Amino acid sequence: MSQDIEQFDAIVTFAQAAIDAGQVWGLEHDEGWALAGSEENPDQMVMPFWTSEEAARRCASDEWAEYKVSAIPLDSFLEQWLPGMHEDGYLVGLDWSGDMEGIEVEPEELAQALEDLIDGQDDEKD
Numbered sequence: 001m002s003q004d005i006e007q008f009d010a011i012v013t014f015a016q017a018a019i020d021a022g023q024v025w026g027l028e029h030d031e032g033w034a035l036a037g038s039e040e041n042p043d044q045m046v047m048p049f050w051t052s053e054e055a056a057r058r059c060a061s062d063e064w065a066e067y068k069v070s071a072i073p074l075d076s077f078l079e080q081w082l083p084g085m086h087e088d089g090y091l092v093g094l095d096w097s098g099d100m101e102g103i104e105v106e107p108e109e110l111a112q113a114l115e116d117l118i119d120g121q122d123d124e125k126d
Contacts, residue, residue, distance in 0.1 A: 010103040010105075012113055012117070014113075019118060021052070023073050024050065026056065027070070028069075028070040029067045035090070036100060039104070041091065044091050046090065046092070046104050049072075056069045059100055078115070081107075086106070091104040
């Protein structure tokens with residue numbers, strides 16, 4: 001599977017799970033939210049998010065052991081977080097594994113996928 005297809009699948013899977021849950025999960029500390037250096041783009045930082053509390057909790061260890069798992073409502077994530085991350089030049093980490101590895105995407109790519117899926121669900125209701 002090409003990297004582009006793998007990334008697209010990860011974005012769609014994450015977006016649908018976030019919509020189903022109505023929220024995403026991040027790791028929060030007194031000094032801010034968990035960040036890691038990008039494996040793909042050394043000049044960028046990645047802010048990871050998860051679609052389940054359990055998955056986020058698995059990553060609250062080692063250097064992130066002092067972080068607490070916090071939910072972010074999906075509308076806030078879509079309307080405030082992703083645009084803010086884009087402005088700050090951060091990437092989004094999607095459902096990283098316990099060893100803090102995973103897909104990194106541009107915030108606007110994830111925002112577009114979320115909007116497309118939400119619009120598609122709205123169309124089905126009409």
